Amino acid sequence: MEIKIENNNSLETICLNEVGKAANGAILYKKGKAVLLATIATDINANIEGDFLPLTVQYIEKSYANGKFPGGYIKREGKPNEFEILTSRLIDRSLRPLFPKSYRYPIQITIMVLSVDKDLDLQILALNAASIALLISDLPINRAINAIRIGRIDDNFIINPALEQMKQSSIDLFISGENENIFMIEFKSKIGELSEDKMIEAIKLAQKYINTTSQIYIQNLSPHIKPHIKINLQDSSFNTDVFNAIKEKYNATLESCFLNMAKNENAALLNNIIQDITNNEGYNKIEVEIAVSKIKRDFIRNKILNEEIRLDGRGLDCIRDISICTNILPNAHGSTLFTRGQTQVLAVCTIGNDSDMQSYEMLASKSPLKSNFIFHYNFPSFSTGEAYPIGSVNRRELGHGNLAKKALESSIRGDSRAIRIVSEVLESNGSSSMASVCGGSLSLFSAGIEPLFLVAGIAMGLVKEGDKYKILTDIMGIEDYDGDMDFKVAGNRDGITALQMDIKINDINIDILKDSLLNAKKARLSILDKMEIAKDNIILNENTPISKSFQIPTNKISSIIGQGGKNIKDIIERFDVNIDINKENGKVRVTSTNKQNIENAKDYILSSVFVKLDDFKIGDRFSGKVKRITDFGLFVEIKDGIDGLVHNSRLIKNNIDIKSFNKDDILSIEIVAINDNKIELTIL
Numbered sequence: 001m002e003i004k005i006e007n008n009n010s011l012e013t014i015c016l017n018e019v020g021k022a023a024n025g026a027i028l029y030k031k032g033k034a035v036l037l038a039t040i041a042t043d044i045n046a047n048i049e050g051d052f053l054p055l056t057v058q059y060i061e062k063s064y065a066n067g068k069f070p071g072g073y074i075k076r077e078g079k080p081n082e083f084e085i086l087t088s089r090l091i092d093r094s095l096r097p098l099f100p101k102s103y104r105y106p107i108q109i110t111i112m113v114l115s116v117d118k119d120l121d122l123q124i125l126a127l128n129a130a131s132i133a134l135l136i137s138d139l140p141i142n143r144a145i146n147a148i149r150i151g152r153i154d155d156n157f158i159i160n161p162a163l164e165q166m167k168q169s170s171i172d173l174f175i176s177g178e179n180e181n182i183f184m185i186e187f188k189s190k191i192g193e194l195s196e197d198k199m200i201e202a203i204k205l206a207q208k209y210i211n212t213t214s215q216i217y218i219q220n221l222s223p224h225i226k227p228h229i230k231i232n233l234q235d236s237s238f239n240t241d242v243f244n245a246i247k248e249k250y251n252a253t254l255e256s257c258f259l260n261m262a263k264n265e266n267a268a269l270l271n272n273i274i275q276d277i278t279n280n281e282g283y284n285k286i287e288v289e290i291a292v293s294k295i296k297r298d299f300i301r302n303k304i305l306n307e308e309i310r311l312d313g314r315g316l317d318c319i320r321d322i323s324i325c326t327n328i329l330p331n332a333h334g335s336t337l338f339t340r341g342q343t344q345v346l347a348v349c350t351i352g353n354d355s356d357m358q359s360y361e362m363l364a365s366k367s368p369l370k371s372n373f374i375f376h377y378n379f380p381s382f383s384t385g386e387a388y389p390i391g392s393v394n395r396r397e398l399g400h401g402n403l404a405k406k407a408l409e410s411s412i413r414g415d416s417r418a419i420r421i422v423s424e425v426l427e428s429n430g431s432s433s434m435a436s437v438c439g440g441s442l443s444l445f446s447a448g449i450e451p452l453f454l455v456a457g458i459a460m461g462l463v464k465e466g467d468k469y470k471i472l473t474d475i476m477g478i479e480d481y482d483g484d485m486d487f488k489v490a491g492n493r494d495g496i497t498a499l500q501m502d503i504k505i506n507d508i509n510i511d512i513l514k515d516s517l518l519n520a521k522k523a524r525l526s527i528l529d530k531m532e533i534a535k536d537n538i539i540l541n542e543n544t545p546i547s548k549s550f551q552i553p554t555n556k557i558s559s560i561i562g563q564g565g566k567n568i569k570d571i572i573e574r575f576d577v578n579i580d581i582n583k584e585n586g587k588v589r590v591t592s593t594n595k596q597n598i599e600n601a602k603d604y605i606l607s608s609v610f611v612k613l614d615d616f617k618i619g620d621r622f623s624g625k626v627k628r629i630t631d632f633g634l635f636v637e638i639k640d641g642i643d644g645l646v647h648n649s650r651l652i653k654n655n656i657d658i659k660s661f662n663k664d665d666i667l668s669i670e671i672v673a674i675n676d677n678k679i680e681l682t683i684l
C-alpha cells in the first residue's frame with residue numbers, strides 16, 4: 001500500500017505492509033530518488049532491569065545507494081562511519097522523548113539508505129522515516145515527530161534548503177519536534193555568529209513548520225496505525241512501601257551522599273549505599289535503585305525550585321571557579337589546561353600540512369573529500385574516578401567532539417592549514433564538551449594560529465514543575481541527569497557559533513528558550529573575560545610553526561614542483577620548511593619554526609618563478625654548482641639561486657658521460673638558449 005503525502009510543495013511516498021513484515025513497524029520511505037527502509041523492533045518478553053529506556057538507533061548507508069563500492073580493502077559495509085554515528089545519535093535524541101516514562105523494553109530502530117538523492121538531506125529523511133515507522137507500528141506511540149533544517153542566505157532564512165544551497169548558507173540549524181514541542185536542536189554558524197534574537201526567530205519559524213508537518217502526518221497516517229499490542233507500562237519496579245521506608249530510615253544518609261555527588265560525577269558512593277540498604281533490609285535491589293533515584297530527583301529539584309540553591313551551594317546563575325594555564329606542554333605546538341569547578345580538560349593543538357588532512361567519504365559524493373580541521377574528544381574512565389580500560393572511541397565522544405568542532409570552525413575560516421585539536425578530559429563533573437570549546441579556542445591561540453575571535457561555551461539546565469521553572473547556569477552532572485533540559489551554547493561576544501539542546505519534557509515554550517539563551521550569553525561573556533586575560537599572556541613554544549602565504553601564477557606551479565616533485569623536495573630540504581601549493585589558484589604556503597627560513601624559501605621560489613630574462617643573455621658564462629642530476633641532464637645553479645639545464649643530448653654530443661658528475665661539482669657553463677622562462681646551458 002502506498003500513501004502519498006503533499007508537504008511544503010514536495011511529495012513523500014510511504015509504502016506500508018510491503019517490507020519487514022516481521023518487525024513491529026516497517027516502511028519504505030520515498031522522496032525524489034531517495035529510498036529509505038525504516039524498521040522498529042521491540043522485545044516485550046525481555047526481563048526489565050533498571051530505570052531507563054534501552055533504545056538503540058542504527059542509521060546505515062549502503063554504498064550501492066549511489067552506485068559505489070565500499071571504500072577500503074574489504075569491499076563490504078563495515079563499522080559505521082562518523083556521519084552514520086552522528087546521525088544515529090541525532091535520531092535517538094529526537095525520538096527518545098516520545099516513549100512513555102515507564103517503557104522499559106529493549107527497542108531497536110534501524111534506518112537503511114537504499115537509494116540516495118543528491119539534492120535531499122539524508123538526516124531529515126532518516127528521522128522522518130523512523131518517526132513514521134514508529135507511528136504506524138503496534139507500539140503505544142501516537143505522535144509524529146519530524147525535522148527541519150534552516151539555512152540563511154543574504155540574511156534570509158531558508159527552510160530545508162537543497163544541499164547546493166547549504167554550501168552558500170551562513171548557518172546550519174537542525175531542529176526536531178512534534179506539534180509545538182521542540183525536542184532537539186543542533187546549530188553551527190559557518191560564518192561568524194548568529195545573535196540570540198535571530199536564533200529565536202529561526203526557532204519560531206521551525207516550530208510553525210514542525211507543527212504543520214506533524215498534523216499532516218497524523219491526518220494521513222492515523223487510519224493505517226496497527227492495533228497496539230498489550231504492554232505493561234506500569235512501573236512494576238516502583239514499590240511505594242519500599243520508597244517510604246527508605247526515605248524515613250536513610251534520608252539523612254542519602255542527602256549527605258547527594259551533596260557529596262555535587263563534587264564528582266562518580267556514583268560509586270551512592271551504589272554502595274544502595275547495596276547496603278539491599279543487604280540490610282532484604283529488599284529487591286531494582287526496587288531500591290528506583291526508590292533511591294526518585295528520592296535523589298525530588299531532593300535536587302526541590303532545592304532548586306523552592307530554595308533557589310543548588311547542591312554545591314551555588315546560586316542558579318553562578319559559574320564555578322575557572323583557572324587557565326597555556327602552553328604547559330613544551331614540545332606541543334599549542335596547549336591549554338582549562339578548569340571549571342570539577343571539570344578539567346587539556347586541549348592540545350597541532351598544525352600540519354595538506355597530507356595531514358582528514359579524508360572522508362559522503363554517500364552522495366563519488367570522490368573522497370578532505371577536512372583541514374579535526375577535533376578529537378577523549379573521555380577516559382579516570383575523569384570520573386571509575387576503573388575501566390580505555391577502549392575505542394564511543395558515540396558520546398564522537399558527538400561531543402563534533403559539537404566542539406562546530407563551535408570553533410567559524411573562528412578559523414580562511415585558514416587552510418591542517419589543524420588538529422585533541423581534548424583530553426582529565427576530570428568531569430558537568431559539560432566537559434563546553435570546557436573543551438574554551439580550552440580548544442585558547443589552544444589555537446597558543447599555537448600561534450590567530451583565530452578571528454575567542455569562543456567560549458556554557459551548559460544550561462532547567463527544572464520545571466507545572467508553570468514554575470528555574471534555569472541553571474553551568475550545570476553539574478547530577479543536575480544534567482535529574483533536570484529537564486541540557487542546553488549547550490558556544491559563541492563569541494556577538495552571538496552563537498554552535499548550539500545543542502536536548503529536552504526531556506514536552507511543555508517547554510519559546511519564552512523558556514529565550515531566557516536560557518540570554519542567561520547563557522551572560523555566562524559566556526563572563527568566561528570570555530577570563531579567556532581574554534589568558535590569551536594576552538600566551539608565550540609561544542619554540543617549535544610552534546609559523547606560516548606565510550603568497551601567490552604564484554598557476555602556469556608556473558609545475559616548474560616549482562619539478563618532475564616527480566624533485567624541485568620542491570630540494571627547496572624543502574635546502575631551507576628546512578614545509579610547502580603546500582594549491583594547484584587551482586596558485587596559493588603557496590610555507591611553514592617552519594624559523595621565520596628567516598620561511599623568508600628565504602619564499603624569496604627563492606619567487607625568484608625562480610619571476611626570473612627576469614633581461615638579467616641574462618645568450619653567451620653569458622658562469623661558474624655554477626651542480627644541484628641535481630637527472631636522467632635527462634644536469635641542473636646547475638648559475639646566479640642568485642636560479643638554475644639552468646645542461647640537457648643530456650648536449651653531453652652525449654660532446655661524448656661526456658653524465659655519470660662522471662657529482663652533486664655540488666663546480667662547472668664552467670654558458671647560456672645557449674632562453675625559452676619560456678627556462679635557461680639552457682652547455683659545459684665549456
